[in-house]
Amino acid sequence: MKKSLLWAILFASFLISISSCKKDEEQPDVSYMRFLIDVNVAGDSLVYGKEYTINGTKMTFAAMRFYMGGIKFTQSNGDVIDLSGQYLLAGPSTGGTINEGLAISNLTRVQFFIGVDSVTNMMSESDFTSRPSNDPLGMQDPSMHWSWNTGYRFLRVDGKTDTDGDDTPETAVQYHLGNNNMLKNIDISTNITMVAGENDVYIHFDLAKFFSGVDPSTELETHVGDNPELAVRLRDNLPLAISVD
DSSP, X not given: OHHHHHHHHHHHHHXXXXXXXXXXXXXXXXXXXXXXXXXXXXXXXXXXXXXXXXXXXXXXXXXXXXXXXXXXXXETTXXXXXXXXXXXXXXXXXXXXXXXXXXXXXXXXXXXXXXXXHHHHTOOHHHHHTSOTTOTTSOOSSXXXXXXXXXXXXXXXXXXXXXXXXXXXXXXXXXXXXXXGGOEXXXXXXXXXXXXXXXXXXXXXXXXXHTTTOOTTTOOEEOSTTOHHHHHHHHHHHXXXXXXX
């Protein structure tokens, strides 16, 4: 009787061990993803203070930041990596990390908008000032907020440009987009291979393409209301300026 009981226990242990091994063997590999923001000028990474030639004019930059919201990555298996509840204050060398394990399935679509949703954009002064210091939508330096009437700067580009033709940028420029009608949806079809382990996905912002059709030697600034025509052109250049790989 004791021998029969002992064999039964051993046999049950053996079955549990096999079952555990099978589960380990069947556990699928997973991938993890970082998405990185690359701000560049015609492929040359943006460095503040460095001279670049855009549309025949020498320029330097001192600030370049923009809000990304509604972020979603779609995989070829239909899974959607949904980060739409978060905002990223993007600029040179920023990005985000997705720490949860993802299926190994290629990325086929990247969606987000540049700007801030209309409800958040019209928050009260106390709502804004009570945000913690690490909140992208909180106070920033340089400021990404105008006032309680006009809300956030969705995108801010500051620098200098050459206006007298001597190839030395000497005149300040400011290109600030905001107001609800300046929000721009970005929807990019892609095919990025995802592998087991770490994967880096780059979201490129090309300032040369952002200024497509703009003469930076004469078109020196917009804060939307003071030069709405230029603001619309820059807003509509955003899909041209952004790529993913």
